Amino acid sequence: MTNTDDRMRALEERIALLEDRLAIAGLMASYGPAVDSGSAEAAAELWTADGSYDAGIVHFRSAEEIERMVRTEPHTGFIASGAAHLSTPPRIEIDGDTAVSYCYQQVMLRDVESDAFRAWRVSANRWEWQRTSEGWKVKRRVNRLLDGGEEARALFGEAFREK
Amino acid sequence: MTNTDDRMRALEERIALLEDRLAIAGLMASYGPAVDSGSAEAAAELWTADGSYDAGIVHFRSAEEIERMVRTEPHTGFIASGAAHLSTPPRIEIDGDTAVSYCYQQVMLRDVESDAFRAWRVSANRWEWQRTSEGWKVKRRVNRLLDGGEEARALFGEAFREK
Amino acid sequence: MTNTDDRMRALEERIALLEDRLAIAGLMASYGPAVDSGSAEAAAELWTADGSYDAGIVHFRSAEEIERMVRTEPHTGFIASGAAHLSTPPRIEIDGDTAVSYCYQQVMLRDVESDAFRAWRVSANRWEWQRTSEGWKVKRRVNRLLDGGEEARALFGEAFREK
Numbered sequence: 001m002t003n004t005d006d007r008m009r010a011l012e013e014r015i016a017l018l019e020d021r022l023a024i025a026g027l028m029a030s031y032g033p034a035v036d037s038g039s040a041e042a043a044a045e046l047w048t049a050d051g052s053y054d055a056g057i058v059h060f061r062s063a064e065e066i067e068r069m070v071r072t073e074p075h076t077g078f079i080a081s082g083a084a085h086l087s088t089p090p091r092i093e094i095d096g097d098t099a100v101s102y103c104y105q106q107v108m109l110r111d112v113e114s115d116a117f118r119a120w121r122v123s124a125n126r127w128e129w130q131r132t133s134e135g136w137k138v139k140r141r142v143n144r145l146l147d148g149g150e151e152a153r154a155l156f157g158e159a160f161r162e163k
Numbered sequence: 164m165t166n167t168d169d170r171m172r173a174l175e176e177r178i179a180l181l182e183d184r185l186a187i188a189g190l191m192a193s194y195g196p197a198v199d200s201g202s203a204e205a206a207a208e209l210w211t212a213d214g215s216y217d218a219g220i221v222h223f224r225s226a227e228e229i230e231r232m233v234r235t236e237p238h239t240g241f242i243a244s245g246a247a248h249l250s251t252p253p254r255i256e257i258d259g260d261t262a263v264s265y266c267y268q269q270v271m272l273r274d275v276e277s278d279a280f281r282a283w284r285v286s287a288n289r290w291e292w293q294r295t296s297e298g299w300k301v302k303r304r305v306n307r308l309l310d311g312g313e314e315a316r317a318l319f320g321e322a323f324r325e326k
Numbered sequence: 327m328t329n330t331d332d333r334m335r336a337l338e339e340r341i342a343l344l345e346d347r348l349a350i351a352g353l354m355a356s357y358g359p360a361v362d363s364g365s366a367e368a369a370a371e372l373w374t375a376d377g378s379y380d381a382g383i384v385h386f387r388s389a390e391e392i393e394r395m396v397r398t399e400p401h402t403g404f405i406a407s408g409a410a411h412l413s414t415p416p417r418i419e420i421d422g423d424t425a426v427s428y429c430y431q432q433v434m435l436r437d438v439e440s441d442a443f444r445a446w447r448v449s450a451n452r453w454e455w456q457r458t459s460e461g462w463k464v465k466r467r468v469n470r471l472l473d474g475g476e477e478a479r480a481l482f483g484e485a486f487r488e489k
Contacts, residue, residue, distance in 0.1 A: 007334055008170055014341050015177050021348055022184055029252040033265050033287070033319040036309060042323035082311040084285045086251050086267050088412050089355040089429075102359050103252075104412050106434070108269070108285050110310055117282040119443040122410045122434050124359070146362060147436055148408040156359040160368035171333055178340050185347055192415040196428050196450070196482040199472060205486035245474040247448045249414050249430050266415075271432070271448050273473055280445040 020094050023136050024101055024129055032085035032105075040070035048130055048137040056123075056144050056151075082110025082117070087125075091159060097131035098139075102159050105143060121145055124152040126159075183257050186299050187264055187292060195248035195268075203233035211293055211300040219286070219307050219314075245273025245280070250288075254322060260294035261302075265322050268306060284308055287315040289322075346420050349462050350427055350455060358411035366396035374456055374463040382449075382470050382477075408436025408443070413451075417485060425455035425462070428485050431469060447471055450478040452485075 027046055034043035044067035047053070053060040060066045069075055085107055092101040107121040123143040130139045144152040190209055197206035207230035210216070216223040223229045232238055248270055255264040270284040286306040293302045307315035353372055360369035370393035373379070379386040386392045395401055411433055418427040433447040449469040456465045470478035 004167060004330060004334070007338075008167070008174070011174055011334070011337055011341060012170075014345065015174060015181070018181050018341070018344050018348065019177065022181065025252060026254055029254045029266070030322070032251065032267065033254060033322055036287070037316045037319035037323070039320055039323040079316065080311050082285075082309050084267055084269070084287075084309045086269060086285075088358065089252050089351060089415050091352055091355045091359060103355070104358065104410055106410070106412060108282060108309075110285075112311070115310075117285050119282070119434060119445070122408075122412075122436075122443050124362070124410075146408050146410045146434075147441075148406050148438070153363045153405065156363035157365055159356070159359055160363070160365040167330060171330070171337070174337055175333075178337060178344070181344050182340065185344065188415060189417055192417045192429070193485070195414065195430065196417060196485055199450070200479045200482035200486070202483055202486040242479065243474050245448075245472050247430055247432070247450075247472045249432060249448075252415050271445060271472075273448075275474070278473075280448050282445070 017094060020099070020131075020136070021092050024092050024094075024099055024127075025090055027136060027138075028087060028090050028101060028103060028127065032087055035070050035075065035085055036079055036083055038070060038076070038079055040067045043067065043070050046138050047141075048132065048139055051138050052140050053138075054140070054142045078109060081112050084108040084117075093159075099129035099131075099136070100159075101127045101129065102156060103127075104146075124156045126155050180257060183262070183294075183299070184255050187255050187257075187262055187290075188253055190299060190301075191250060191253050191264060191266060191290065195250055198233050198238065198248055199242055199246055201233060201239070201242055203230045206230065206233050209301050210304075211295065211302055214301050215303050216301075217303070217305045241272060244275045247271040247280075256322075262292035262294075262299070263322075264290045264292065265319060266290075267309075287319045289318050343420060346425070346457075346462070347418050350418050350420075350425055350453075351416055353462060353464075354413060354416050354427060354429060354453065358413055361396050361401065361411055362405055362409055364396060364402070364405055366393045369393065369396050372464050373467075374458065374465055377464050378466050379464075380466070380468045404435060407438050410434040410443075419485075423457035424465075425457075426485075427453045427455065428482060429453075430472075450482045452481050 044063040047063040088104040090101045090103045105123050108117045109120045125143040128140040129136050146152045207226040210226040251267040253264045253266045266288050268286050271280045272283045288306040291303040292299050309315045370389040373389040414430040416427045416429045431449050434443045435446045451469040454466040455462050472478045
């Protein structure tokens, strides 16, 4: 039976890793819909209570601050005129109970006068994850505008230095 | 053997769920390439025969109507001047033989005069799926422009109310 | 034991296929972050040594040429002023040790004067993969601008003709 047992355990581990990847990808894909629909609690619940989101122009230092961000200006103004926080397929690296993932975020804003959408911010994003009793949660997210500066390049460059 | 059997059955179920998720994600990722290449049948085959696609400005009520849409104006004009139906990574919720998924869609159109692309429509999308003998098919897809109106926010907000 | 053995082997095969899909998706999601951070080696390593990237306006015929592309103009100028190679969720077809995948690529460039991002190129992309001793590698990537011409439509159309 040992052989069967070992093979089965190996399969269980491989499946768990695939499940982790899809869980994290699904949570990343939920951020945009949560904030653009004004679902403040759902957005905040992506983070651990003490998780942070450093968006360069502003730094949220807890899930509560993220919830408040969704409920207040300028965010409420963005979604009142039309906003979309688009993301791209992620690169995900899992290491036991922590993980790091990368994606782009493109924030499209609608101009009320012209009824046209423009790409307001295009940023490099790094997400640090923690496995908790309630599933994967964001411990720290950092994004930096891809404006030619060193910070966004360093953020994405980490993905390849770490290997 | 019962223990081995039970463990194996549990693994089979977990694998089947992962396969479902990737199948649905792959079908969602096929819509754009199908319509932008004028592959009308392939686009229509994503839906059940009686499936619907409510795009706000127009409502297609069967796979046949979707096939016709790809073959006629204004769609043929869009792809003749240059069009891209870009989507974002999905949030997917599977419940047995049905599923619901969410993503953004950004339709980029090329202006022939200036040779520049602009984001014509940026929308919130909800897809309802049915498992059939030919795999997962779209039963109903709804999209709403993220123009600041209540409808797009309500559509994405459902993702978080349902939990 | 044969029955258990057969079931286990079937599970192993299904898991391996899921792992292949996520591996390829992860590599596709790494191209943008690699080139936009100037990680020339990481970008080149996505390809086999003799792999090619036919981008329409230019054709790279080896991993070495791709590495050089990342290190030279015009690419270095793009990332110095702000560039983002955004991609969309892929359609992936695996056949043993080879695979084909499809996605869009949207290259956003920042205009230094106006500090605004514009979609410079929106293209249809086809990637041909080879399983190697170092994992999946790109054997050939082709992209074509979605400018209304026949080439991009033919490229995406292949996905549906092959079925």
